[in-house]
Every structure is written in structure tokens, then in C-alpha cells.
Amino acid sequence: MKKKILTIYFPVMLLMVVSALAIPPRADASGLFGPLQTVSREQGGLNTAVGYLYHEDTYENGESYRVKQNEIYSQAAYGAKNIWEIYGRVGVSNMKLSGIFASSDHFVETSKDDFEADWEFFGALGAKVFYPINAVFGVGAFMQGTYYFTDFSDHASITSGGVPIKTEMKFENLWDADFGIGLQAQLPCGAKLYAGPYIYYSEADMSLSSDWTGTEYTKKDHTVSNQSMAGGFLGADIPLIRGFRLNVEGQFADRFSAGLAVSYTY
Amino acid sequence: MKKQLTGLIIIWALLIFSLPAFAGVALDTAQKSVNGVLDVLRDPKLKPASATELKKEKLRVIYKNMFDEVEFSKRTLTRNWNTFSPAQRTEFVTLFEQILENSYADKILSYTNEKVEFYKENKLSDTQVEVQSKIITSSKEIPIFYRMILKDGKWKVYDVVIENVSLVQNYRTQFNDILAKDKPEKLLETLRKKLNKK
Amino acid sequence: MIVCVFVLCAQGLAYGQETSFTVGPQDESVSQQIVSSAKATPDLTSEDQSKTASNNPTDELSEDYHEDEILEEYAAKIKEEKVEIADPLEPLNRVFHEFNDKLYFWALKPVAQGYKAVVPEPARVSVKNFFSNLAFPARFLSCLLQADFSGAATEAGRFTINTLWGIGGLMDPSSGKELNLQKQDTDLGQTLGVWGVGQGFYIVWPVFGPYSFRDTVILAGDYFIYPVSYINPWYASWGVRAYEEVNATSLRIGDYEALKDAAIDPYVAFRDAYAQYRFKKIKARKTKLTLSAPAAQQGKPADAELLNKEN
Numbered sequence: 065m066k067k068k069i070l071t072i073y074f075p076v077m078l079l080m081v082v083s084a085l086a087i088p089p090r091a092d093a094s095g096l097f098g099p100l101q102t103v104s105r106e107q108g109g110l111n112t113a114v115g116y117l118y119h120e121d122t123y124e125n126g127e128s129y130r131v132k133q134n135e136i137y138s139q140a141a142y143g144a145k146n147i148w149e150i151y152g153r154v155g156v157s158n159m160k161l162s163g164i165f166a167s168s169d170h171f172v173e174t175s176k177d178d179f180e181a182d183w184e185f186f187g188a189l190g191a192k193v194f195y196p197i198n199a200v201f202g203v204g205a206f207m208q209g210t211y212y213f214t215d216f217s218d219h220a221s222i223t224s225g226g227v228p229i230k231t232e233m234k235f236e237n238l239w240d241a242d243f244g245i246g247l248q249a250q251l252p253c254g255a256k257l258y259a260g261p262y263i264y265y266s267e268a269d270m271s272l273s274s275d276w277t278g279t280e281y282t283k284k285d286h287t288v289s290n291q292s293m294a295g296g297f298l299g300a301d302i303p304l305i306r307g308f309r310l311n312v313e314g315q316f317a318d319r320f321s322a323g324l325a326v327s328y329t330y
Numbered sequence: 331m332k333k334q335l336t337g338l339i340i341i342w343a344l345l346i347f348s349l350p351a352f353a354g355v356a357l358d359t360a361q362k363s364v365n366g367v368l369d370v371l372r373d374p375k376l377k378p379a380s381a382t383e384l385k386k387e388k389l390r391v392i393y394k395n396m397f398d399e400v401e402f403s404k405r406t407l408t409r410n411w412n413t414f415s416p417a418q419r420t421e422f423v424t425l426f427e428q429i430l431e432n433s434y435a436d437k438i439l440s441y442t443n444e445k446v447e448f449y450k451e452n453k454l455s456d457t458q459v460e461v462q463s464k465i466i467t468s469s470k471e472i473p474i475f476y477r478m479i480l481k482d483g484k485w486k487v488y489d490v491v492i493e494n495v496s497l498v499q500n501y502r503t504q505f506n507d508i509l510a511k512d513k514p515e516k517l518l519e520t521l522r523k524k525l526n527k528k
Numbered sequence: 529m530i531v532c533v534f535v536l537c538a539q540g541l542a543y544g545q546e547t548s549f550t551v552g553p554q555d556e557s558v559s560q561q562i563v564s565s566a567k568a569t570p571d572l573t574s575e576d577q578s579k580t581a582s583n584n585p586t587d588e589l590s591e592d593y594h595e596d597e598i599l600e601e602y603a604a605k606i607k608e609e610k611v612e613i614a615d616p617l618e619p620l621n622r623v624f625h626e627f628n629d630k631l632y633f634w635a636l637k638p639v640a641q642g643y644k645a646v647v648p649e650p651a652r653v654s655v656k657n658f659f660s661n662l663a664f665p666a667r668f669l670s671c672l673l674q675a676d677f678s679g680a681a682t683e684a685g686r687f688t689i690n691t692l693w694g695i696g697g698l699m700d701p702s703s704g705k706e707l708n709l710q711k712q713d714t715d716l717g718q719t720l721g722v723w724g725v726g727q728g729f730y731i732v733w734p735v736f737g738p739y740s741f742r743d744t745v746i747l748a749g750d751y752f753i754y755p756v757s758y759i760n761p762w763y764a765s766w767g768v769r770a771y772e773e774v775n776a777t778s779l780r781i782g783d784y785e786a787l788k789d790a791a792i793d794p795y796v797a798f799r800d801a802y803a804q805y806r807f808k809k810i811k812a813r814k815t816k817l818t819l820s821a822p823a824a825q826q827g828k829p830a831d832a833e834l835l836n837k838e839n
Contacts, residue, residue, distance in 0.1 A: 112693040140695050306706050328693035330701060404593045411593035419589045433790030437782065469653045469779045494808035495801045499611065503800040504793045520792060 094155060094188045094240075095137045096313040096323045099256045099301040100204025100248045101194040102143030103309055103329050113139045115311070115325025119157075121318050130162045130319070137188070139325075150191045156183040157212075164233070165220040173223040179233055181216035186238075194248070204258070205245045212238040222274075231274040240266035244297060259298040262315075266293075293317055356459040356478045356485040357451040363396035364446055364463070371441045386435060398486035399427050401479060405488060406501040407509075414514045422514075425521040426501075432525070444468075459485075613740060613803035614729040621732040625795045628737060632784060640777040652775055654698040659772045660711070661690050661697030665753040670714040674722050676817055679712040686711065714813060716750055717743035721810035722817065730799055738802045 095117045104111045119133040137155025161179035190208035197203065217234040246260020299313030307329050315321040367389060370376065376385045403423045404411050414422060450462040457480040465472045477489035477496075489498040508517050615621065644652070664687040671679035686702040686709045694701050702709040720742050721727070728741025739747070751757050756772070759765040791797030 110699070112695060112699070114692045138692065138695075307701070326693075328689070328701060330699070330704075400589060408593060416589055423589070429792075430790065433786065437786045440782070468649060469656060493805065494812075495804045499804060500797055500800045501792070503612070504791060504796045507793060507796050524792065 094157070094186050094208075094210040095135055095139070095153060096299065096311060096325050097206055097208065097242070097244060097262070097297055097315070098151075098192070098311060098313070098325070098327075099299065100192060100206065100246050100258050100260075101146060101196075101202060101256060102141070102149035102192065103301065103327055104141065104143035104149060105329060106144070106146050108144030109142070110330040111141050111143065111327055112330075113141070113311070113325045113327035115139065115323060117313075117315075117321060117323030119315075119321040119323075121321070132160045132162070133157050135186075135323070137186075139327075146194070146196070148191070148193050151189070153186075153188040153190075155186055155188070157186060158183050159216045159235070165222075167222075171224060175221035175223075175228075179218045179220075181218050181235075184212055184214040184216055186210055186212040200250055202248050202250075203245065204248060206243070208242045210238075210240050229274050231272065234271050234273070236269040236271065238266070238268040240264055246297070254303040256301040257299070258301070259296070261294060261296050263294045354451060356480075357448055357461045359485040360396070360461045360463070360476045360478065360487065361448045363392055364448075366392045367438070368441075368446060371439070372443070382439070385439070386431075389435075389438070390431070396487055398479065398481065398488050399423055401481075401486070401488040402426075402498065405498045406505055408502060408506075410505065410509045410514070413509075418514050418518060421518055422521070425518065425525060428525055429521060457481075460491075611800075611804050611807045613727055613799065615799060616729055617731060621730060621799075622795050624732040624734045625738075625798070627734050628732065629788075629794075631735065636774070636777055637781065640774050640781060643774055644778040644781065647778075649779075652778055655772075655775045656779060657690070657694070657700045658697045659756075659775075660700075661687065661694070662755050665755070666715055666750060667712050669753060670716055670719045671712055673716075673719045674714065674813065674817060676712070676714075676813075676820070678820065679714070682709050683712050685709050713809070716746045717806070718810050718813055720746060721806070722813050727803065727806065730803070738798060740803075740806065743806070 095115050098113075102111070115137055117133075117135045119135060121131050135155055135157040137153045139151050139153040141149050141151030143149030159179070159181045163177050164179045165174045166177040167174055188208060188210040190206060192204060192206035194202055194204035215234050215236040216238070217232055219230055219232040221228045222231050223229070242262055242264040244260055244262030246258050248256055248258040250256050295315060295317035297313060297315045299311060301309055301311045303309050304326075309327045309329065311325045311327060313323055313325075370385060370388045370392070373385075375381070376388075400423055403419075403426050406426070407414070407422070411419065445466040446463060447466065448461065448463040452460040452462065454460055454477070459478050461476045461478060463474050463476070465474060472493060474493075475491040476487045477491065478485045479488050489496055491497070505517060508520065664683060668680055668683045668687075671677070671683055689702050689707065689709070690697050690700055693699075701707060703711065717740070725742050727743075730738065731741060731744055732738050733744070736747075756768050757765055759768060787797060787801065788794045
């Protein structure tokens with residue numbers, strides 16, 4: 065009996081693992097990059113922000129799978145001389161991978177196709193420098209690193225030959241690093257427009273586990289990462305009233321991500 | 331009827347025009363005195379511990395000029411003042427002044443560059459105003475109001491209200507309690523004992 | 529009433545004064561009537577002149593104190609100044625006052641001083657801001673119950689801005705000049721006071737400190753709307769409150785000692801300071817509310833009721 069199930073189950077598992085290996089999980093880029101120049105006052109000061117980014121990307125392994133994330137975060141930053149800034153963020157994000165549980169095998173049914181995980185915490189640190197060329201233009205660079213404190217996990221029931229097996233997919237130790245440069249233009253009204261390219265690296269430990277009749281069958285751990293991916297970003301930072309500023313930004317990689325943040329300058 | 335009305339208008343106009351003469355003078359007086367105190371406290375030459383006595387002496391000059399100690403003392407005793415003999419009254423004023431100085435000197439000397447802001451003057455009567463100021467420390471703002479009376483053309487402080495608590499009333503309650511049970515001499519003795527304890 | 533006037537006049541004559549009279553402690557309302565009816569007399573101006581003419585302190589010292597003239601000059605103000613709180617439990621209160629005093633000097637102050645030496649002031653101020661931000665429900669609710677809607681809106685704005693852009697409440701950008709959303713300094717006890725409930729009598733609770741009867745009753749309400757109360761387990765909640773108290777004390781070491789030192793009778797000094805502080809706050813609230821809502825309640829009747837209750 066056991067042997068029979070094993071022989072049926074094993075190919076399914078293998079299939080899933082193989083497809084999983086090809087995933088470059090884009091659990092990354094936590095939030096907007098923000099304007100290249102710090103919004104803190106010149107003498108040196110604090111600025112805080114709350115932001116939201118809708119993040120979308122794709123990965124490929126013969127077929128396209130789409131990952132979607134909603135990231136909400138709070139940031140505290142310190143900058144001075146209109147030149148440099150360091151910042152820290154804490155936030156939450158969810159994750160949805162479309163179609164990852166789906167199987168092309170007709171004999172295999174899955175309870176659902178998409179991986180959906182709830183809000184997990186992340187933290188990020190970043191730094192940016194800016195060099196003004198003249199009164200309007202300037203160039204800047206930034207780098208940012210993110211780490212997820214908790215793991216994304218979701219489970220699905222895979223039925224093969226009438227036997228449903230609960231399978232859990234988990235992403236642990238997600239982290240990423242971004243680096244970008246860009247050009248910024250300051251408009252007379254005080255708004256800043258900025259754009260540029262960025263590169264990033266992202267990595268996670270993916271594991272797949274399942275058990276049936278109470279026994280854990282296979283637990284495979286793989287470190288998955290993507291090759292250096294590049295993209296572009298474009299944004300505007302507009303002053304509102306009394307120290308508040310609105311920042312809208314778009315990030316383009318395989319897919320388009322967009323977000324906004326409201327910052328307050330002390 | 332018309333004459334009366336004109337008369338009223340004239341009186342009213344005179345009052346309006348005479349007000350500015352007083353408005354602001356009390357606040358200026360208080361502000362000048364307090365700034366004098368702050369200057370002494372901020373003076374780098376008086377910073378070392380050896381200069382403390384000299385600092386206290388300078389401060390004493392300023393607040394003797396700023397406060398009307400007799401008015402202050404009278405109001406803390408109210409009707410009980412009349413039960414004191416003139417000699418007792420003199421002693422009371424001196425002792426009370428000394429106690430206040432001893433108690434608040436240290437607090438004032440521990441000043442470390444907080445900002446003092448005078449922002450308002452309220453008229454209480456023809457000869458009395460309340461000057462409103464506040465001390466801005468790093469953790470909070472403390473409102474300090476000076477109630478001043480015009481005597482011989484000079485404005486002097488007769489009550490200090492710190493965070494809504496009037497010093498005069500605070501002492502009045504304490505003295506009332508004591509004088510309700512004992513004679514004036516007992517109060518003077520209590521004050522003497524308190525001074526000697528320091 | 530006529531008898532009272534006669535007795536008072538006799539007293540005044542005994543001290544060799546012309547037409548003035550001294551005022552007895554219980555007869556304030558009576559004296560008010562006497563004074564207001566005598567308002568038209570020219571005697572006042574002559575007394576005034578003699579007072580202002582004397583520039584010699586000895587003259588002032590030998591003069592008797594005419595409280596009635598002061599009453600006449602600012603009748604409403606002097607009425608405000610006689611704030612008193614009934615103290616039927618005085619012996620018991622004195623015991624607890626002593627206990628709290630020892631608790632402060634032997635326990636709270638040393639801990640606060642040690643804490644102060646280790647933790648820099650900006651951090652302690654941030655912690656104070658954090659707890660102050662947490663106490664938002666009490667202030668918000670109090671504003672609503674006092675029909676102070678602008679105050680409630682200000683509190684809501686403060687909470688949002690300080691939490692989202694003030695690093696969870698550690699910073700307080702709302703109080704700055706730019707945003708100028710000031711903290712509404714009110715609580716549930718004041719709300720009852722604004723509604724006209726008198727302070728009641730004075731109680732000194734061990735550990736918690738002085739409260740009026742009214743404010744004691746409202747303590748339960750305060751407990752339920754303070755988020756810290758909901759921390760499980762119960763000793764963690766009290767631990768946090770104790771920490772909050774230590775932090776707050778570390779920022780005002782010296783205040784208690786100064787008042788105690790300056791006082792002739794510390795117990796009475798603190799009782800009076802408490803009564804004045806609470807009463808004036810409520811009066812200020814009422815004035816503010818009456819100014820912003822002229823059609824609403826009158827402040828004065830409640831004052832008179834308060835004084836009568838306490839006398």
C-alpha cells in the first residue's frame with residue numbers, strides 16, 4: 065500500500081520541486097526608493113514617512129508565473145546638507161504567486177493554484193547620496209537592503225489517485241539588496257522629479273514539505289536566487305502643506321510596480 | 331439725554347486713550363527683571379561654585395526690586411495680618427522672605443538655559459495686572475504668571491502663579507490652618523525653626 | 529444679616545479704623561453683598577490714595593490689611609482665589625501623605641535618579657511622548673464629552689500624525705510651531721467638573737497620591753480607556769505603568785522637593801496646590817468652551833455652587 069502511494073506521489077513531488085527551483089522569488093525591493101536627494105532640512109534632521117508599494121514581477125520556467133506583493137512600511141531617516149541620508153524601515157508585506165501550485169499533469173489535482181501568504185514583517189536599511197550639478201539638476205545614488213523576519217508559507221492539497229496530500233511551500237530568509245543611480249530635476253514649485261536604472265539581487269530559501277498519515281515525507285530545502293536583475297525607476301516628490309511631502313514612484317523590471325509615500329520633514 | 335451721551339462718550343474715549351499708557355508697562359517691567367535674573371544666571375564669570383554667594387547677592391538685588399514683599403506677606407495672612415503687632419509684622423515679612431529665598435534659590439540656580447517667553451498681559455483692575463510668561467524646557471512648558479500692582483508709579487509683583495497654583499493662596503491656606511489653632515507668635519516660631527533647620 | 533453687619537463693624541472699630549470693616553471667614557457671600565451695595569462710596573478713592581501715597585514700608589506694615597478694598601477692586605477675581613477643598617479625612621490623609629513621601633524618597637526617587645544617570649534626556653522625553661500618545665483615548669473621549677469637537681479633532685490629528693510620522697509616538701511633531709496641534713490637557717475628572725460636579729472631599733491614596741473624591745470615582749473609567757491596562761498578564765501591565773512613572777519622575781526630580789521645602793506645612797501645601805490646580809484647569813476649560821460655544825452653558829453658576837459646597 066505504502067509503496068503504491070509512493071510511486072504515485074513521487075513524480076508529483078519531483079515535478080513541483082523542479083518547477084520551484086526555477087523560481088526567482090522577487091520578494092524584494094521593500095517599498096519606494098524615494099527621491100535621490102534627502103528631504104531633511106539642510107542643518108541635519110529627521111524625516112519620517114509611511115508608504116505603500118504594489119509590487120509585481122514575473123519569473124519563468126517554461127511558463128510564466130507572476131508574483132504580487134503589497135508592501136506597507138514606516139520609515140525613519142536622518143539626512144543633512146541636502147546631500148546624504150540614511151534610513152531604516154519596518155513594514156509588512158504579503159505575497160501571491162499565481163499558478164505555482166497548478167500542475168499540468170491531468171491525474172493530479174490541486175486544491176488551489178496560487179500561493180497566497182499573509183502579512184510578514186520585514187526591515188530595511190538604506191543610504192543615499194546626492195550631488196547637485198546646478199540649481200535644477202543633480203545626480204544621486206542609493207543602496208538599500210531588505211530582510212524578512214518571518215517566513216511566507218502557504219499550503220495546498222495535492223490529490224493524486226484519490227489520496228489528498230497536504231503540501232506546504234515556504235520561503236524563508238528572504239533578503240535582497242538594491243543599488244541604483246539617477247538624475248533628479250527640481251522644479252520651481254519645489255517638486256523633485258527623478259529617474260534612473262537600478263540593479264538588485266534577491267535570495268530566499270524555499271522549502272517544500274508534506275505529510276500524509278502524520279509522517280513527514282519530503283522536505284527539500286533549496287536556496288533560490290535570481291541572477292542580477294536590472295530595472296528602472298521614475299518618481300516625483302511633491303511638497304504638500306506644513307512639512308509633508310507626497311512621493312509617487314514607479315519601478316519597471318519585468319513588470320510594473322508603483323507606490324506612494326507621505327513623508328514629514330522635522 | 332444727548333448731553334449725558336456726549337459726556338459718556340468723552341469719558342469712554344479718555345479711558346481708551348489712557349489705557350495704552352499702562353498697557354505693556356507691567357509686562358515690560360516683569361520682563362526686564364526676569365531678563366536681569368537670567369543674565370546673572372548665564373554669566374560665565376559667576377559659574378564656579380565659589381561665586382554662588384555673589385550670584386545670590388546679585389539676584390537678591392533684582393528681586394527686592396521686583397517683588398513687593400509687604401504686599402505679598404499681607405495677602406498670605408489676609409485678616410490675620412491685623413492680629414499681628416507691628417513688630418511681629420516686620421519679623422514675619424523678613425522671615426517669610428528668607429524662607430522663600432532659601433527654598434527657591436536652588437531651583438533657580440539650577441537653571442540651564444531654558445527659554446523664557448512673556449506673551450500676555452491681563453488687566454485685573456486699574457492698578458493690578460497679570461503678566462503671563464512661560465518657561466520652555468526640553469520636556470515641557472511651564473506657565474508662570476506674575477500678578478503685579480502699581481504702587482508709586484512702579485509695578486511690583488505681589489503674587490506668582492506657577493502652573494495655575496497661586497503661591498499667595500498656597501501659603502494663605504497653610505498659615506490659616508496654623509493661625510486658626512495658635513497665636514501669631516506660634517507661627518513666627520515655626521518660621522524661625524524652619525529657617526534654623528537649613 | 530443686619531446683626532452680622534453690626535458685629536463686623538464693631539470689629540473694624542476695635543482696630544481704630546474709620547469706616548471700613550474686616551470680613552469674617554464664613555461670610556463671603558454676605559460680604560459680597562455689603563461690598564457691592566457700598567460700591568458707590570467715595571471712601572474707596574481716599575483709601576486708595578493713602579495706600580499709593582505711602583512709599584515707606586513701615587507705613588505699610590503699620591497699616592491694617594483691608595481685604596474689602598481688594599474685594600471691591602476685583603470682586604470676581606478674589607472669589608476665584610479662595611479655592612478650598614474639604615478635608616474630613618485629614619488624619620488619615622496625613623498618614624498616607626507621609627507614606628507617599630517616604631515612598632518617593634526611599635524608592636521612586638533613587639530609582640528615577642539611577643535611570644536618569646543611565647538614560648539620556650532625549651530618550652526619556654521620547655518615552656514620555658510615547659506614553660502620552662497612548663493616553664489619547666482619555667483625552668479624545670474627554671473632549672467629546674465636553675462637546676469640545678475642535679479639541680477632539682485636534683487630538684485625533686495629533687494621534688495620527690505622531691503615530692505615523694512620529695515613529696510610533698516617540699516623537700511629537702504635532703506640538704511644533706509648524707503643525708501647532710497642541711495637546712488638549714483634559715481628562716475624565718475634568719469632564720465631570722465641567723459638567724458641574726464639585727470636587728468633593730480630599731483623599732490621599734497610598735502610592736497613587738492625592739485625588740478628590742470625584743477624581744477617585746473616575747479612576748475606574750481612566751483604567752478602562754488606557755491601552756496599557758490591557759496588557760496581559762496583569763503584572764506586566766503594572767510593570768509598564770511603574771516604568772512610565774519612573775520615566776516621568778526622572779524628568780521632574782526636584783519639583784516635589786522644592787514645594788515640600790518651601791512649605792510651612794507640606795501636607796496643607798500639597799492639598800492646596802492640588803485643589804487650585806484642578807479647579808483652575810476646569811475653570812479654564814469652561815471659559816474656553818463658553819467662548820467657542822456662546823449659546824452653551826454658563827460657567828459662573830457652577831463656580832458659586834463649588835465654593836458653597838466647599839465652604
